[in-house]
Amino acid sequence: xxDAPVIELLHAGIARExxxxxxxxxxxWHVLAGDFWVVTGSHGTGKSALLETMAGLRPCDGGxxxxxxxxxxxxxxKDSGRTALRQRVGLVFEGGGRVFSQLSVAENLALPVSYHTxxxxxxxxxxxxxxxxxxxxxxxxxxxxxxxxxxxxxxVALGRALALAPxxxxxxxxxxxxxPSQVRWWQAFLTALSAGNAVTGGKSTTLIVTADDARPWAxxxxxxxxxxxxSWKVVDGSADPGLSRPAVIQARG
Amino acid sequence: xxxxxxxxxxxxxxxxxxxLGKVDTVRQISAFTLxxxxxxxxxxxxxxxxxxxxxxxxxxRSGIRLLPIIAFIGSALGLLIIGQTLRLLYQVGxxxxxxxxxxxxxxxxxxxxxxxxxxxxxxxxxxxxxLGTSRALGxxxxxxxxxxxxxxxxxxxxxxxxxxxVFALTVxxxxxxxxxxxxxxxxxxxxxxxxxxxxxxxQALRWQDFPLLAIKSLTLGGVGALIACxxxxxxxxxxxxxxxxxxxxxxxxxxxxxxLDAAFLALQLLTFS
Numbered sequence: 001x002x003d004a005p006v007i008e009l010l011h012a013g014i015a016r017e018x019x020x021x022x023x024x025x026x027x028x029w030h031v032l033a034g035d036f037w038v039v040t041g042s043h044g045t046g047k048s049a050l051l052e053t054m055a056g057l058r059p060c061d062g063g064x065x066x067x068x069x070x071x072x073x074x075x076x077x078k079d080s081g082r083t084a085l086r087q088r089v090g091l092v093f094e095g096g097g098r099v100f101s102q103l104s105v106a107e108n109l110a111l112p113v114s115y116h117t118x119x120x121x122x123x124x125x126x127x128x129x130x131x132x133x134x135x136x137x138x139x140x141x142x143x144x145x146x147x148x149x150x151x152x153x154x155x156v157a158l159g160r161a162l163a164l165a166p167x168x169x170x171x172x173x174x175x176x177x178x179x180p181s182q183v184r185w186w187q188a189f190l191t192a193l194s195a196g197n198a199v200t201g202g203k204s205t206t207l208i209v210t211a212d213d214a215r216p217w218a219x220x221x222x223x224x225x226x227x228x229x230x231s232w233k234v235v236d237g238s239a240d241p242g243l244s245r246p247a248v249i250q251a252r253g
Numbered sequence: 254x255x256x257x258x259x260x261x262x263x264x265x266x267x268x269x270x271x272x273l274g275k276v277d278t279v280r281q282i283s284a285f286t287l288x289x290x291x292x293x294x295x296x297x298x299x300x301x302x303x304x305x306x307x308x309x310x311x312x313x314r315s316g317i318r319l320l321p322i323i324a325f326i327g328s329a330l331g332l333l334i335i336g337q338t339l340r341l342l343y344q345v346g347x348x349x350x351x352x353x354x355x356x357x358x359x360x361x362x363x364x365x366x367x368x369x370x371x372x373x374x375x376x377x378x379x380x381x382x383x384l385g386t387s388r389a390l391g392x393x394x395x396x397x398x399x400x401x402x403x404x405x406x407x408x409x410x411x412x413x414x415x416x417x418x419v420f421a422l423t424v425x426x427x428x429x430x431x432x433x434x435x436x437x438x439x440x441x442x443x444x445x446x447x448x449x450x451x452x453x454x455x456q457a458l459r460w461q462d463f464p465l466l467a468i469k470s471l472t473l474g475g476v477g478a479l480i481a482c483x484x485x486x487x488x489x490x491x492x493x494x495x496x497x498x499x500x501x502x503x504x505x506x507x508x509x510x511x512x513l514d515a516a517f518l519a520l521q522l523l524t525f526s
Contacts, residue, residue, distance in 0.1 A: 057394055086400035098395040102383070112399040115300045115406070157395075164399065 005030040006068055006168050006206050007054055007089070013061030014050050022061045023049055024227065031168070036194045037208040038217040041227030047210040048094060050227065051172045054208070055091040067168075083116060090166035094173040094210075097157020101146025105137055108145045109159045116164065128163050134199055135159045151182045158189075162199055168206040169193070175216060183216055191220050278505065285483045289412060292404040304410055311414025315376045316421050322375070323422045326367055327429025334358060335434025336441065343443045351445070352453025359430050360462060361521060366514060368422040369473035372415060373506050377481040378499045380411055384485025385495035393486065407486060412478040419474025420467060461524050469517045476513060477506045 009029040013022040023046030031037060041047050052058045056065065056072045065072045067089055100108050109131060110124035119127070132138055135155045140148050145156050154174060161169060171190075175183045196204045211217055214224060335355055342348045384407060387393055393403045431454070438445050484498040484505075 052394070055398055057397055083400045091398040093391060093395060093398075098391040100387075100392055100395070101390065102387075111303070112401065115303045115399075115401050118300065118302055120302045121306070160395075160399065 004033075004069055005066070006033050006035075007031040007208075008064075008066040009054065009060070010064040010066065012053065012063030012065060014046055014053050015058075015061040016046075016049050018059055018061075025061070027063070029225075031206060031208060033167070033206055034194075034204050035206050035208075036190075036220070036222040037225065038214060038221030038223070039208065039210045039225045039227060040212065040214040040217075041210070042212065045227045047227055048172050051091065051170050051208065051210055055089060055170050056086075057091070087116060087164045088166055089168045090161035090164060090170065092154070092157045092161050092169070092171045092174055094176055096150050096153040097160075099145040099153050099156045099160070101144065103145055104142050105145050105148060105152075105156050106132060106141040108156050109137075109163050112160060113163050128159070131159050131162060131199060151178050154178070165200060166205070167203075168208070171207065171209045173210050173212065176212060187216065187220055194222075281487065282480060282483050282505075285487050286479050289404055289408050289479065289482070292402060293409045293413075296402065296405045296409075299405065304405070307406070307410035308413050311411050312418055315372055315415045316418030319371060319375055319418070319422060320425060322371055323368065323426050324429050326371060327364075327426040328433040330359060330363060330367065330426070331430040331433030331435075332437050334363070335430065336437025339434065339438045339443055339445065340441050343445075348443065348445060349453065351450070352455075352457035355431070355434070355454050356457040356462065360427060360458070360466060362514070362518075364427045364430065365419070365423045365466065365470040365473055366510060368426050368470060369419050369477055369510055370507075372419050372422065372474065373477045373481075373503065373510075376415060376418075377477050377502055377506060380415075380478070380481040381485040381499040381502045382495055384482060385490045385498050386492065388486055388490045389492045389495065403486065408482045411482055412475060415478035415481075416471055416474040419477070420470040423466065423470040459525060461521075465517065465521060465524070469513075472513060472517075473510055476509050480506050480509060 007029075008031070009027050012027045014024040014027060015022045027050075039047055039050065049058065053060055053065065056067070067085060070085060072085075100111065103111065106125050106128070107121065109128040110121055113119065113127055114121045114124035117124070132141055135158065137152070137155060137159060140152055145153065148156070158171075158174070174190075175186050178186070190207060190209070193200060193205045194207050196202045209217060209221065214221075214226075217224075335351070338354055339348065339351050342350055342354075387407070393407075396403045396406060435445075435447060435450050438450070481502045484502045485495075490498060
């Protein structure tokens with residue numbers, strides 16, 4: 001399973017916006033299929049910018065981003081010939097997941113399916129019904145997504161990303177501000193997703209999660225990295241910052 | 254520079270910066286227009302099950318829902334301009350000029366401009382608020398993360414819907430104005446038969462009026478929609494920037510409408526000379 005990298009950052013700089021001073025520089029990171037990365041760091045260190053760069057939403061400040069061996073340009077979303085590649089990597093934003101507030105919860109999940117498969121919205125709603133049930137969103141299906149609680153918005157964003165069955169899922173601080181029962185649900189769900197569950201048809205999903213605190217993920221993640229003071233520190237297998245695995249990530253601050 | 258002329262230097266500097274700022278805005282809106290046209294052409298037929306209902310939605314919202322206000326404005330124009338002028342012309346024995354007057358004032362000028370202004374006021378501003386809020390809340394990046402082109406999903410349906418709506422509303426506004434104008438002549442007992450009234454209008458119309466009216470109304474609708482979408486979507490916005498973007502949409506669209514109106518007037522003069 002672990003052969004070619006699914007996502008690679010090669011000597012990339014990470015900046016909040018083009019032209020701004022980089023938050024991280026010369027990052028080289030190889031994410032392999034089946035990995036479960038947990039990237040920790042305090043607020044403002046550049047975790048979100050790193051994830052959005054890896055998702056192809058921000059340009060690298062130098063260097064290169066590759067998905068499945070192919071270079072990724074910023075215009076990927078606009079390139080109708082490469083939508084198949086785009087669908088292989090999903091992103092869940094932090095802080096409510098940036099759900100489409102004008103659409104209902106069910107429509108948020110159905111929109112990407114309808115858009116990319118050409119089926120009607122009604123058909124897409126049927127196709128995503130099982131996913132809604134798995135995410136315990138059935139009772140909120142008709143509610144406007146902008147009016148459900150923040151914890152549920154985060155699940156809607158997760159469902160929206162999973163609706164396209166991505167092979168790699170990037171999650172930006174998914175449990176920030178959630179109560180313990182919600183955190184436990186996310187831990188259990190992502191563990192099952194990494195191992196392969198009904199949502200993915202039994203296939204393992206490669207996961208990269210960012211978090212302010214590594215502790216909730218210590219027993220779940222398999223690879224760990226820390227962003228601090230414009231540099232990376234890679235830790236392996238636990239949240240112990242003393243262990244490094246430079247063969248996987250190399251970066252200089 | 255000498256002290257007495259320093260104010261003149263500052264004034265020229267301010268004026269220059271203002272002009273350059275406006276030129277830059279026109280350049281950016283032109284670039285946004287070209288991008289939108291490019292997306293509309295290159296992604297024509299992509300995701301029809303999503304895009305077509307959106308076009309229908311914006312057509313209903315910008316067209317059918319505005320029919321009552323268009324009926325009111327059309328009737329008012331007929332009452333105020335056709336009815337009053339007809340009565341005046343009758344008093345001076347020149348009622349044969351009513352056809353030329355209706356065609357020049359209502360058909361060529363006021364109908365497309367009024368329809369575009371109504372759509373700008375009712376739909377253009379709300380479009381900026383919707384798109385600006387989506388932009389400020391990061392929903393645009395969420396679309397990109399799902400492989401959905403924001404121009405294709407958010408802008409193209411709005412521009413198509415609003416453009417076609419302005420054209421359709423122009424036609425309805427004309428009909429209401431013509432009917433109400435004749436009704437006023439009946440009520441005020443001006444001896445002008447419906448046949449004579451319609452014959453005069455038909456005589457004053459030239460074949461070029463039909464394509465020019467269609468092009469003018471479509472252009473005004475398209476430009477207004479593009480300015481609204483540009484202000485809402487093309488630049489990074491925070492929530493507190495959205496009201497300012499809505500105000501800029503109104504002022505820029507008004508200026509654009511008047512400039513286009515002058516351009517079409519020149520075109521009409523060239524065509525009809």
